[in-house]
Amino acid sequence: MNFAQKMKSYRQKNNWTQQEVAERLNVSRKTISSWENSRSYPDIFMLVQISDLYRVSLDDLLREDHKMIDSYKQEHEINKKERRTFIFSYIINVIMSVILLAKPVIMGNLTLRKFTWVLVLALIFNTVVLLKYIDWKRLKMKYGFYICWLVLAVMQFELTASSLSVMPGDIHNYLGYVSGRVTGYILFGFCVTATIWLYPQFKSKIEQ
Structure with a gap:
């Protein structure tokens, strides 16, 4: 499962809407939608906040998504x-x-x-x-x-x-x-x- 799929899965497990997640992370709903559809990735600081929000490790968030890891390396x-x-x-x-x-x-x-x-x-x-x-x-x-x-x-x-x-x-x-x-x-x-x-x-x- 890649990062986008995990984001959607974690959100659904908590019975949260994209708007609710956006408010908790202090970003727009479009940003959450963009992450869940692999159109963009959060920066490192935001990734830590996501990890804290869903109570999962950074390793769990990044694992198996090589495209995302390559994006961070390039950045x-x-x-x-x-x-x-x-x-x-x-x-x-x-x-x-x-x-x-x-x-x-x-x-x-x-x-x-x-x-x-x-x-x-x-x-x-x-x-x-x-x-x-x-x-x-x-x-x-x-x-x-x-x-x-x-x-x-x-x-x-x-x-x-x-x-x-x-x-x-x-x-x-x-x-x-x-x-x-x-x-x-x-x-x-x-x-x-x-x-x-x-x-x-x-x-x-x-x-x-």
């Missing part, structure tokens, strides 16, 4: 790959953030603008990669996040503001340049703030 490999990608991207984000924060202080007006913008674009792209793999439920984006974002953006503006006063050209080119820089400061502040806020998740993945 485990995907999680490992995503974990490595997150760790690598986070470290790269930290390195680029430190360089961009220190660059105006170290080099002043001698900063190579093109190189700086390449780093900013790389930081933005890498942050997008990070956001793809984060656990949103664990991310606490409260007022502190926005305050930190604002402080970093303003700080970066203050450190490089002197370069805005020496830009040649007409008013239209100057305004375009300034607006581009301000947009860069806002995006840079967000990327660095996101990196700071993601540290707990980075730490937990390192410890896994």
Whole structure:
């Protein structure tokens, strides 16, 4: 008997409807139906809850269903790959953030603008990669996040503001340049703030 058949059998032995099981497991009735028809499988955490609900061992639930076991193995490999990608991207984000924060202080007006913008674009792209793999439920984006974002953006503006006063050209080119820089400061502040806020998740993945 495979997992789907066992789920239906255990439920019927307890004289429960799919809705009653769904309420006990805090999922939707469609989810229970999907499990009982082999359209999907519960995650490991939910599998433990099912084991407790029906008072059967995990071995009993998984035994004989090789397709389900292969699905868990595949999921485990995907999680490992995503974990490595997150760790690598986070470290790269930290390195680029430190360089961009220190660059105006170290080099002043001698900063190579093109190189700086390449780093900013790389930081933005890498942050997008990070956001793809984060656990949103664990991310606490409260007022502190926005305050930190604002402080970093303003700080970066203050450190490089002197370069805005020496830009040649007409008013239209100057305004375009300034607006581009301000947009860069806002995006840079967000990327660095996101990196700071993601540290707990980075730490937990390192410890896994």
